[in-house]
Amino acid sequence: MARVTGIGGLFFRAADPEGLAVWYATHLGIERVPTDYDTEPWTQDGGPTIFAPFPQDTGYFGDRAQQWMLNLRVDDLDGVVARLRAAGIEVRIEPEPYPNGRFARLTDPEGNPVELWQPL
Numbered sequence: 001m002a003r004v005t006g007i008g009g010l011f012f013r014a015a016d017p018e019g020l021a022v023w024y025a026t027h028l029g030i031e032r033v034p035t036d037y038d039t040e041p042w043t044q045d046g047g048p049t050i051f052a053p054f055p056q057d058t059g060y061f062g063d064r065a066q067q068w069m070l071n072l073r074v075d076d077l078d079g080v081v082a083r084l085r086a087a088g089i090e091v092r093i094e095p096e097p098y099p100n101g102r103f104a105r106l107t108d109p110e111g112n113p114v115e116l117w118q119p120l
Contacts, residue, residue, distance in 0.1 A: 007049060010070065014110055023109050027084055028072065047073050048119065061113045062105070069113040077102050077118035091116075 014020045024030040031042035050071065054060055061069040074080045081091045081104050094103040101119040108114055 007051075012068065012112075016110070020108060020110060027087055027089060028080075028114075030072075045073070045075075062107070063111065063113070066111075066113055069115055071115040071117055074116050074118050077104055077116060080104075080116055 021032045025032050029042075034041055057064070077093070081093060084091050084106060089106055091104050091106045094105075097120070099120070101117055103118075104116040106114050106116070
C-alpha cells in the first residue's frame with residue numbers, strides 16, 4: 001500500500017519570518033530554506049516522529065492560544081540546553097526522565113512552544 005514516509009516540511013505564519021528563520025538556524029541548527037534548487041535543504045536524522053493531535057483545551061503546549069508545538073529530537077539535551085542558555089534563552093528541563101527520554105521546553109522569539117527531546 002502507498003503510504004506517507006515522513007514529514008516533508010513545517011509551514012507556519014510568523015510576524016517576522018526572516019528573523020525567526022535566522023533564530024532557528026542560529027540557535028537550533030535548522031538551516032533556512034534554500035533560495036535555489038541546487039542547494040540541499042536541512043535534513044533531519046532518521047528516528048521516531050510523533051504525530052499527535054491534542055484536545056482543544058490541552059495545557060500541554062503552555063499558552064492555550066497556541067495551536068501547535070514543535071518537538072525536536074536532540075542527541076545531547078544538556079549540550080543543546082547549555083548552548084541556548086549561554087545565548088540568553090530561557091530553557092526549562094523536565095526534572096525526571098520519562099520511559100521514552102528526557103525533555104526540555106523553551107519558546108521561540110514569537111512565543112511558539114518548542115520541546116527538545118532526547119530519546120533513550
